[in-house]
Amino acid sequence: MSDRIAALLRVAEIPDYAGAMNGLQLENASGEVVRLLAAVDASLPVMAAAAARPGPSLLLVHHGLFWKGAQRVTGAQFRKLRAALEGGLAVYSAHLPLDVHPRLGNNALLAAALGLGETVPFFDWKGLPLGLRAQVDLSREVLRERLAAAVGGPVHLCPGGPERVREVGLITGGAGSEASAVAAAGVDTFITGEGPHWSYPAAEEAGINLFYGGHYATETFGVKALAAELGAAFGLPWEFIDHPTGL
Numbered sequence: 001m002s003d004r005i006a007a008l009l010r011v012a013e014i015p016d017y018a019g020a021m022n023g024l025q026l027e028n029a030s031g032e033v034v035r036l037l038a039a040v041d042a043s044l045p046v047m048a049a050a051a052a053r054p055g056p057s058l059l060l061v062h063h064g065l066f067w068k069g070a071q072r073v074t075g076a077q078f079r080k081l082r083a084a085l086e087g088g089l090a091v092y093s094a095h096l097p098l099d100v101h102p103r104l105g106n107n108a109l110l111a112a113a114l115g116l117g118e119t120v121p122f123f124d125w126k127g128l129p130l131g132l133r134a135q136v137d138l139s140r141e142v143l144r145e146r147l148a149a150a151v152g153g154p155v156h157l158c159p160g161g162p163e164r165v166r167e168v169g170l171i172t173g174g175a176g177s178e179a180s181a182v183a184a185a186g187v188d189t190f191i192t193g194e195g196p197h198w199s200y201p202a203a204e205e206a207g208i209n210l211f212y213g214g215h216y217a218t219e220t221f222g223v224k225a226l227a228a229e230l231g232a233a234f235g236l237p238w239e240f241i242d243h244p245t246g247l
Contacts, residue, residue: 001033001058001230001234002023002024002092004230004233005060005092005094005226005230006023008101008104008226008229009022009094009097009098009101009104009226010097010101011023011094011097014096014097014100014128015096015125015126015127015128016095016096016097017095017096018069019066019067019068019069020063020064020066020067020093020095020096021064021065021066021093022064022093022094022095022096022097023092023093023094024090024091024092025042025064025065025066025091025092025093026065026081026084026089026090026091027090028056028084028085028088028089028090029085029088030056030088032056033056033057033058033090033236034055034056034057034236035053035055035057035058035236035237035238035239036057036058036060036227036230036231036236036237036238036239037050037053037057037058037059037060037227037238037239037240037241038059038060038061038223038224038226038227038238038239038240038241039059039060039061039062039223039240039241039242039243040061040062040063040216040219040220040223040243041061041062041063041216041243041245042059042061042063042064042065042067042080042091042093043243044076044079044080045243046059046061046241046243047059047080047083047084047089047091048079048080048083049241049243050084050087050089050241051083051084051086051087051088051089052083052087053087053239055088056088056089056090057087057088057089057090058089058090058091058092059089059090059091059092059241060092060093060094060223060226060227060230061091061092061093061094061223062093062094062095062098062106062219062222062223063093063095064091064093064095065077065080065081065091065093094222094226096128096130098222098223098226099130099171099172099173099219099222100128100129100130101222103225104222104225104226104229105221105222106172106173106218106219106221106222107131107132107170107171107172108132109221109222109225110150110151110170110172110191110213110218110221111132111134111170113146113149113150113221114143114146114147114150114170114191115146116132116134116136116168116170117134117135117136118134118135119132119133119134119170120132120133120134122169122170122171122185122187123169123171123178123181123182123185130171130175131169131170131171131172131175132169132170133167133168133169133170133185133187134167134168134170135166135167135168136165136166136167136168137164137165137166138164138165139163139164139165140157140159140161140162140163140164140165140189140209143165143168143189143191143211144157144211147191147211147213148213150213151213151214151217151218152217153213153214153217154214155211155212155213156211156212157209157210157211157212158199158200158203158204158209158210158211159209160203160204160205160206160207160208160209160210161188161189161203161207161208161209162188162209165188165189165209166188167186167187167188167189168187168188168189168190168191169182169185169187169189169190169191170190170191170192171190171191171192172192172193172218172219172221173192173193173194173215173218173219174192174193174194174195174215175192175193175195176192176193176194176195176196176199176210176212177195177196177199178192178195179195179199179202179203179206179208179210180202180203180205180206182208183203183206183207183208184206187208188207188208188209189208189209189210189211190203190208190209190210190211191211191213192210192211192212192213192218193212193213193214193215193216193217193218193219194212194214194215194247195210195212214244214246214247215245215247216244216245216246216247217244220240220242223240224240227239227240
């Protein structure tokens, strides 16, 4: 199944942060799975919950086991791996390949949930367009309401741009530090998950609206879609393990 995922998401072709380590990060002893599980983070609570499911499972995550780079296998890292090994849990991680996928990606699915209509690739990083942009004709308040409904929670807004939104740029996750560069790309409104404190005055000074929908909340879409697709293809049940960070 891991080869199927890699081909579907073009894992070998998509550049990424080294710590992402996209692909199968942990195999299980049997090599078999009876269910698929999906989560945003391979955190200790998520791993423990996944490993407690009966029978061998495959956990699909967006932020994997090695996000913080090389770590000693002690403390929480040891407990995560021990739970997985004892519970027959395999772990597959897909970061940017799952953000940018045109059908299963976080960007595409959030854009669809917002009703943005036709989108085009946007904001190059190492030859990879990290997000999507769309031409719209919406009030800023309507867009805020749509985003809150899509992510199922509060939205933080810097109203630095026009009240009538015409050109939206969208990059899920933690792209707020790119507010100035996004403004230079010609959009009047930027939607992402989170960013540093200084991104708010940066957006004001650049004259754009900046919406923060939550890093976690904007990145639940892809793992769910991937699990649903694989579940249908392989005749396996799937489940989303929701462990929000509030960030």
